[in-house]
Amino acid sequence: MNIPDYPHDRTPGFNAASLERKAEWRTDAAARAALLDEAVVVPVCRYRMPIAGDSLQTLPAHSFDARLDDAIWLGLWNQRSVYTLEVSDAEASGWPDLHFSDLRGAAMRLQADDAAVMAYARAMIYWAKRHRYCGRCGQATRPTHAGHVLRCDACDLEHYPRSDPSMLVQVSDADERCLLGRQPGWPPGMWSVLAGFVEPGESIEDCVIREVWEEARVRVTGMRYFASQPWPFPASVLVGYHAVAEADTPQVEQDELEAADWFSREQIAEGLRNKTLFTPPPFTLSFRLIESWYDHGAPAPLASLLQRR
Ligand SMILES: [Zn+2]
Known part of the structure; x- marks a missing residue:
């Protein structure tokens, strides 16, 4: 697999606060x-x-x-x-x-x-x-630990802050094409990497394989972790992977995506220049995934193709 390292100079947004949690x-x-x-x-x-x-x-x-x-x-x-x-x-x-x-x-x-x-x-x-009420007994909770624990005095259960994991995956095939999808309701021309919620009892890697198959009928054969991003809309942490897959013809059979297709770097560059294609904005992990794949084999960085809209 020919995959670039994590770009510490280009982390996704919401990362690396200088605030000390103490x-x-x-x-x-x-x-x-x-x-x-x-x-x-x-x-x-x-x-x-x-x-x-x-x-x-x-x-x-x-x-x-x-x-x-x-x-x-x-x-x-x-x-x-x-x-x-x-x-x-x-x-x-x-x-x-x-x-x-x-x-x-x-x-x-x-x-x-x-x-x-x-x-x-x-x-x-x-x-x-x-979490104002206890999920076990239904009584009111009260904050302790400066608001970081919500405690139920009736049944002694303590509730802790949580983040729900979702995965994002940039998939490429042997011809260096990138698999992108479109959700219904997105603005015309917008494409992004595939994504999905990690289910209980499932590893994030298994989720990558399952979601790419369910959403596009493409078979992932390998993957590598890239970066993560807190995504408080409302309570996620996004975990990003680069993956490689068989060059299967994408098929969309579910409601989640209305389209999925392979894109070459040339097609992405041309779409961005013509304004017939655009990606999520640069603060998103989705963009950083597409960028790190794109920049690895393109004459000019993806960021240089973005136009102020
Ligand atoms: Zn309780």
Whole structure:
């Protein structure tokens, strides 16, 4: 297999936050309290994030008073303690300088570090909102460990934050063609790598083989791990692979894809130039997978073919 190494200079978005999670401080209230004066809060309103231009906006923690008890402590960032808290529409309207935006829509223009902190905050808020009651006995849970554990006192069960794994796979054949698919509802011309949810009791590698077969009737013969990406829409971690496969003719028989086909580098370059084909944006793991395959055997990097739209 002729597969490039992970591009540490081109990681997907939401990765590599400089924020220190400092898990040991989740049970150290005194350590957190010592930094309270300078602490900040990332308010989250209906999963929308406070964004100005390319930056995350925060509020001083002291303006929240007792409500800080409900906040989730994220960690230390630029020497400051950072919390996140869900706020109501009414509260949000009380801060006219804050503009709440959809993180996914804004991600393309965000500074990488700010995007990573927001992905963490959004994922934690989503998890906490969906575990307010115990899944075993139905009683209310209460937060401990600075919001990182939701505990059921009725049955002693502790609920922990979770990420659901999904796989993304860039498949090539012996002729150096790349298998791309289209989901129904995507904008015309958009193609991407194949993807699927890892099922319980299944390895990610088995998921790669199963999904490529189910979605396109193409037989994977080998694979190598590439990179991963937190994807808090709402609660995934995407695990990316390069794979090689038999040159089977793609067949779409399920609802998941409306089309799947092999593309040469020349076809992708021509489609991008003519604007008849486009890929997910560069902050996505999907793009990074296509790029790392493409750049390995093309005269010019894929990124140089992207036009501002
Ligand atoms: Zn319980």
